[in-house]
Amino acid sequence: MEPILKVDNVKLTIDGKAILKGVNLEVNRGEIHAILGPNGAGKSTLAKLIMGIDDLKSPTEGEIIFDGKVINGLEVYERAKLGITLAWQEPARFEGVTVEEYLKLSARNNPDVDIRKCLEEVGLVPEVYLKRFVDDSLSGGERKRVELASILAFKPKFVVLDEIDSGIDFTSIEDIQKILETMKEEGITVLMITHNEKLLDVADRASLLCGGKVLETSDPQSIKRKFEECKVCDVLDFEQKGEKDGKGR
Numbered sequence: 001m002e003p004i005l006k007v008d009n010v011k012l013t014i015d016g017k018a019i020l021k022g023v024n025l026e027v028n029r030g031e032i033h034a035i036l037g038p039n040g041a042g043k044s045t046l047a048k049l050i051m052g053i054d055d056l057k058s059p060t061e062g063e064i065i066f067d068g069k070v071i072n073g074l075e076v077y078e079r080a081k082l083g084i085t086l087a088w089q090e091p092a093r094f095e096g097v098t099v100e101e102y103l104k105l106s107a108r109n110n111p112d113v114d115i116r117k118c119l120e121e122v123g124l125v126p127e128v129y130l131k132r133f134v135d136d137s138l139s140g141g142e143r144k145r146v147e148l149a150s151i152l153a154f155k156p157k158f159v160v161l162d163e164i165d166s167g168i169d170f171t172s173i174e175d176i177q178k179i180l181e182t183m184k185e186e187g188i189t190v191l192m193i194t195h196n197e198k199l200l201d202v203a204d205r206a207s208l209l210c211g212g213k214v215l216e217t218s219d220p221q222s223i224k225r226k227f228e229e230c231k232v233c234d235v236l237d238f239e240q241k242g243e244k245d246g247k248g249r
């Protein structure tokens with residue numbers, strides 16, 4: 001099956017510093033794919049390049065192919081039209097916009113979507129939250145849930161979740177697991193950056209990004225073990241070892 005996202009030998013250099021050094025990654029249609037890697041490995045930079053945000057629209061070299069189309073150089077809204085969306089560690093605030101308005105806007109192309117159900121899916125009681133504003137009056141965790149509800153309402157083909165579990169308390173991780181499973185059932189392909197073990201449990205596959213390269217893609221538990229090795233050894237040693245094994249290219 002053709003992957004929905006293909007990152008083909010992507011290199012990115014900023015101010016003379018090589019941040020991504022030839023990333024190869026394939027995300028299959030309909031899967032939950034986790035990205036693990038140490039701090040500074042390039043995970044968020046890769047997520048930004050896929051989204052085209054923060055002036056990162058094109059890699060220095062290589063191609064990002066979404067649904068068979070090269071998306072290098074495309075604006076964020078053009079990518080959104082193709083069905084790519086994202087949620088960040090720090091969710092958005094929209095002053096003066098109610099949760100109801102925000103979700104209706106997200107669901108504008110999906111008349112069959114019930115926004116109350118989307119809120120329930122993320123563990124928020126519609127009667128309590130629909131008239132609230134999407135601003136600082138909501139807690140960080142509540143805004144994160146509203147953002148996840150907006151993804152369920154928008155139903156993109158593909159979503160990038162960058163450390164969606166940050167700021168979510170331990171007891172709520174199971175809710176996030178369920179939300180991820182709901183996204184999968186809705187046919188949304190998920191690429192998530194996370195180190196959370198419980199979220200890895202719901203991933204179909206995972207990739208280890210280390211030193212600006214994907215060293216390996218495999219089942220989440222083996223990638224987690226590799227990541228533990230990566231954390232304790234020198235990144236360069238690990239990179240060379242990966243190359244010697246014929247991986248990570």
Ligand SMILES: Nc1ncnc2c1ncn2[C@@H]1O[C@H](COP(=O)(O)OP(=O)(O)OP(=O)(O)O)[C@@H](O)[C@H]1O
Nearest residue numbers: 014015017019037038039040041042043044045046
């Ligand atoms: N605009 C930029 N200019 C210079 N260096 C940058 C820029 N953006 C990112 N970097 C550097 O690139 C490297 C990768 O950063 P990135 O945020 O992608 O890592 P990460 O894997 O997401 O890390 P973390 O787990 O800490 O969030 C870091 O060394 C960072 O300082």
